[in-house]
Amino acid sequence: MCSKRSPNHTMGDSEQQQEAERVCDAPWPENGDDWSDAENETGMDCELLQAMAEEDEDINVYNEETFGMDLDTNGPTDGVPFGEPLLATPPPEPDPKPPSLPSLPSTPPTQKPPFLLRSAPWQRGRGRRGVLDRGRMFEDPAVMRVVEGRPSLMSLDSAIVDCGHALYRNTFQENRMMPAYKKTSVSGSMLQDDAIVCVIGHRGRGQHMNSNFMDVPCPISSYGGRRGVLRGSYSRRYFGQRVPQMHEPMMPRSPIFSRQPLTPRQHFNQMGNFVFPPNHPCHSTAQPLSPKIMQLRFGANSPGHSPFYSPSTNPVEPFSRCPGPVTRLHPQHKRLLSQKPRIFQRKSEGWDPCCNLMTTKEKEWITRLQMIQLQSENPYLEDYYYQEYYRRIEAKMAEEELGIRNKKEPPKLTTPYITKTDTYTPVVHIEGSLGQVAVSTCYSPRRAISAVHAVQAHCPEEHKDTRQQRLEILCKIEKLFIALLEVEEMERMKTTVLSEAEERRLMEKSQRKVECIYSQLQHHNSTASGEEFLPFLVVSKGKKLLARLLPFLKLDAALTVLHVVTSNLPMLMSRDTEEALPVLYPPLRNVICVLTFNQLITVLKDLTSSESPSTFECLSLACQNKFGLSLLYALLSHGEKLLSSGVPLEPSIGDFETWTDIIFQVAAQLSQCSLVEPLLLPSNLLTLFCRYLDKRTVHQLKSNMESATGFLALPS
């Protein structure tokens, strides 16, 4: 039987030859019938196990001496190829009599070949020879060998996997020695280990790491190694060697390691809920471990905290322990996903699409590794869309639960309907080619963005000024939007600010920005008079900008905007081809609700007393437009509320007469023409009309309004 030489023992050639002879003299009964487990089992097992135990002990001692004692002295330039960290692991003392060990004649210990076949060059002269001899005895072409190959294309694509080795497992050896463990044909654990380091090396953010970085967990279920025993620890040195540009072996550039000290929450997130899978208890090593090794141990012996995220013991929710809000699903999102009925149940519960090549823990581990790059110090900024989207959904659902009726719907994505042809003739078709030449079938989607160049190149001279003005307005709107986003951000930060001084400072800064935006909108073109806000109100994006700015304006400024809208309502309605005016309704309605009676009459005069078109035409146009009709309803409703509230109105001379005239004009228009459905039908309109009109007219108005909305217009 071949016996493993101690790595510390340098044997001469003669000794080696004697050793080999001893190997060759192993009793192999030529008669196959004589091969009997019963006869040879006891003796063979004892010898085998004893040899294995001695061998393990020797290697453990050697590894500890070599890798455990001089971690600080050796730099990352030993040239030891990556993948060697496992060699530093002091294998635990094996069970002297593993019950499941199959008895085969001359069965050498087999858990070491995977390592020693990958041993460092300076090791190969010592122990590799014997191992290879032993390994060759069990050469089976059907068995996968430990080879070093190039990384797969798939791995190259992922940001995390860029390992220089693709290691395969000797499954025959593994199966022999680890019957109690789940076996996989190809283990990705080694890749995972490499991947961790490569994540660190490739992230490229120049961030430092803490000493806990090396506590990298590793799913152990498929990574058997020495009889399925866990790896105890990594050598710090080997990580550094993998990434030679690291000056310190502990200098990855992982995004999770920030320059600033971690906040408690960040630290918690990074520590995560690292619980190593307990289903593979690590056999404690017999030999004492140095403090260095102790603090570097991972796997089952790893400490409870780790900056990386190990496979969770809970395979049900793979994202329940994701680090950081960027990589974690929003709670509202999780709720929606859990509520969504699973329409497709193509697979049974136990079906694994990856054909059990990886365990669940390994898959989760890989997933988390990939997510490492997505960790962020400012998730609200870098994950803005997702965070804000589900925050709004959460707020909306909370309002619905509280019974707050909100008819406002989020803007939907609308695309023009384009008839898609079932077949298209490619411009270039290569006979026998697998694919087709890509031909664009869209309608210049970026034309609007590149409008500047298109206009300057192809626009006729007479239209150039108008388009140039439009482009200037669009550019200005974008700049003002950025300022408005800052204002909204400051408004959001007010809730998180603790001190009053800070809050006051934020308010002042916010107000200054708001005034700046307002003045830019009001005096866009200094030469043109009477065109305040109009150039922006004509553009849909400008309407949206004003709609979002109105809540931040003071009452005087907001009233100015309302006057501009009502004074130019016919023009705005006629030029609102994209139907973007309704976006102004909610903020303008809020402004209307705080108007005095005198201010209300002034606004109504603006609405009805224009010379061209006439009042009749103006009202007629308003009734045909959703925004116009809704604005009219809102004004009338507020007037009725003021009149019925009993609050002293303090009207000016002629206000009541103006009010009554407007009521009659509106009622006449509403009863004659067909109405569109308004954005909101106030409940006190019929009460207002009942106060001034006869029953027949009121009844006609009621039926007209109901037919437009489909709701009953009941007097309040």
Place this chain on the structure above:
Amino acid sequence: CSYTLTLACRCAPQLFYSFFKSLVGKDVVVELKNDLRLVFYGLASTAYLNIKLTDISVTDPEKYPHMLSVKNCFIRGSVVRYVQLPADEVDTQLLQDAARKEAMQQKQ
């Protein structure tokens, strides 16, 4: 549906990741440049704007019968023509704001 989300955007802007993350659990159709349309129920993942789909189905199985048995696939981003989004699941105003913030960050 599979809700596994694997992203490794090294070069792609965070906005794409953030946007596609919000589509996890939603029905999305990916149309490739060879006119192949894949419907997947619940997963979008991008790496370099590549897309990994799980639990897919083909909209034209008669035209692409070889895809009937395919459940998971990895699509290189350069072969994607369109990603058809569910209209109800996209907040355009928020998307515009996110794009503006992204532009501001890149300028800084």
